[in-house]
Amino acid sequence: MANILVIDDDPIQCRLSEEMLRAQGFEPLIAQSGADGLAMLDSENIQAVILDLVMPEMDGMTVLSEMRSRNFNQPVIVQTAQPAVENIISAIRLGASDFFSKPVAPERLIISLQNALKRFELENCLRTETHRQKGALSFNDMAAKSPAMKKSIAHGEKAAATQIPVLIEGEAGTGRDMMARAIHHQAKRSGKPFIAINCSTMDADELEAILFGTQESSDKTVFDQAQGGTLYLDEIGALPLELQGRLLALFTDKMISTAASEPAPFDVRLICATSKRLLNLTKQKQFREDLYYRLNIFPIYMPPLRDRVEDIDDLVSHFVTKFSVAEGRRIEGCSPEAMAMLRQYEWPGNVRQLENAIYRAILLTEDGILSPNEFPQIQTSLQGAEKLRHALKSMSPQAAPDHIDAAVAPATPLKPKAKPTKDRFLTEDGRTNNLAQVEKDLIEFALKKHNGKMSAVARALGIGRSTLYRKLKEYGLDGDQSNAA
Numbered sequence: 001m002a003n004i005l006v007i008d009d010d011p012i013q014c015r016l017s018e019e020m021l022r023a024q025g026f027e028p029l030i031a032q033s034g035a036d037g038l039a040m041l042d043s044e045n046i047q048a049v050i051l052d053l054v055m056p057e058m059d060g061m062t063v064l065s066e067m068r069s070r071n072f073n074q075p076v077i078v079q080t081a082q083p084a085v086e087n088i089i090s091a092i093r094l095g096a097s098d099f100f101s102k103p104v105a106p107e108r109l110i111i112s113l114q115n116a117l118k119r120f121e122l123e124n125c126l127r128t129e130t131h132r133q134k135g136a137l138s139f140n141d142m143a144a145k146s147p148a149m150k151k152s153i154a155h156g157e158k159a160a161a162t163q164i165p166v167l168i169e170g171e172a173g174t175g176r177d178m179m180a181r182a183i184h185h186q187a188k189r190s191g192k193p194f195i196a197i198n199c200s201t202m203d204a205d206e207l208e209a210i211l212f213g214t215q216e217s218s219d220k221t222v223f224d225q226a227q228g229g230t231l232y233l234d235e236i237g238a239l240p241l242e243l244q245g246r247l248l249a250l251f252t253d254k255m256i257s258t259a260a261s262e263p264a265p266f267d268v269r270l271i272c273a274t275s276k277r278l279l280n281l282t283k284q285k286q287f288r289e290d291l292y293y294r295l296n297i298f299p300i301y302m303p304p305l306r307d308r309v310e311d312i313d314d315l316v317s318h319f320v321t322k323f324s325v326a327e328g329r330r331i332e333g334c335s336p337e338a339m340a341m342l343r344q345y346e347w348p349g350n351v352r353q354l355e356n357a358i359y360r361a362i363l364l365t366e367d368g369i370l371s372p373n374e375f376p377q378i379q380t381s382l383q384g385a386e387k388l389r390h391a392l393k394s395m396s397p398q399a400a401p402d403h404i405d406a407a408v409a410p411a412t413p414l415k416p417k418a419k420p421t422k423d424r425f426l427t428e429d430g431r432t433n434n435l436a437q438v439e440k441d442l443i444e445f446a447l448k449k450h451n452g453k454m455s456a457v458a459r460a461l462g463i464g465r466s467t468l469y470r471k472l473k474e475y476g477l478d479g480d481q482s483n484a485a
Helices: 011-023 032-042 060-069 085-093 106-134 146-160 174-188 204-212 243-254 279-284 289-295 310-326 335-342 350-364 376-393 435-449 453-463 465-475
Strands: 003-005 027-031 049-053 076-080 098-101 166-170 193-199 232-234 269-274 299-302
Touching: 003 011, 003 032, 011 027, 011 106, 027 032, 027 232, 032 049, 032 098, 049 060, 060 076, 060 085, 060 146, 085 098, 098 106, 098 465, 106 310, 106 435, 166 174, 174 193, 174 232, 174 269, 174 299, 204 243, 243 289, 269 435, 299 376, 310 350, 335 376, 435 453, 435 465, 453 465
Parallel strands: 003 027, 003 049, 049 076, 076 098, 166 269, 166 299, 193 232, 232 269
Antiparallel strands: none
16 A cells, blocks of 8 residues: 655645545545655655645745755655646656646546556666666665664664674575675775675585685685675675684784785675574584674674565565566556465565565466465465464363362262363463463474474464474473474
8 A cells, every 4th residue: 555645735635635545545644734745755654745836835846856855756746726837847857747737637646646656666676676786785775664674774874884894684585685785885885896605505615715715726715806895794604613713813813815815904894694693603612702793793683574564565566566577467466365465474484485476476367466366375374374273262161170169078988089180271270371371381282292393383383483483482492392394
């Protein structure tokens, strides 16, 4: 749902515009002065603007000029009761997408607005992909409606203003590479080399050769190639301990000393990333503690997609536009039912999984709208979880144990009677258990039933493995009884 800002000093016109936009599925935001409109552009996520030209204090032309100077690139549709030719020319020069004389037929305004939004989305998509191909990604190319992502980008912007090492932590597919490239592009080293390698895709000998060179090879190392620029080491936790020591020596000596060249001054900005907590690897003696503290000067956490649901709409819109153009398909977007399903899913593969799901859906669909049927794996996963929840709700509680006052004394001595089975939904004193305790008991039962196999447990409970691990930690359950199988 696109947010449309209406800037108009006429309350009646504002109310009519609000009703019209809401009827068409848009989310209207109203500002009755130019200053209020600019303030809302600063604070809200706006996709398009409907602007009146004639307003007191700050007119529409001034608003357009301010939007251009502040780099607001949302499409603007101008409507005015004074459609002079010079006003039209001035507004178009200042960036207006369309121009209408009041009163405007609602159908014409909606069509113009829809076309402007499509053009805006296409331009944004092309700009992002161009930046990606040129290695010039910026923070503006990252979807960031959610508070979690806004916080990460704010940290990235602060890191870009320094020359210190940066450590980016986050699950696979969360955009660690984009963050590293955005930091490089906004830093003083922008325009200098950006060299990226993944430590988890090479063995120790390959890593040693590419990082520090060998006697047999005269090829430049990645440190030589990145001189004056940035070296991005992804999955730094996979770097062998011996090479960790040599990397630490670079920070100490400030000199590059390779097997194939003479020592040279070390002038490389180092950005590292990992999908595992380096602190945990340090405690397990798999990562050097002294190197960890050298790298962890400025940590940045990339949140998983399940923690930034507010960004899913923009990501879906971007991927639909990108793959529609690539495949030559005319796809309008996702149906409301499909969007609700995509927001509900936990996305263990994060943004990369969402991107692949959208691409597959575009290849499957026969229509211009993506429905839930184009996402069969996600649909099946969510339906399985819903069936389990329904089954749990329909379970009838066991009969309450006999109260001691109701027991009848036997006429003859009997063998001790077995203690009544405790009702799983009741506490020792007969009160109803809280939901957290019931959930904990259910997870313990599933762990025992499936012999601690985490995939089977998560599948039986209808939740993702990441959610299951989080629950184990939250309830203090013994993770050793489980395994990754």
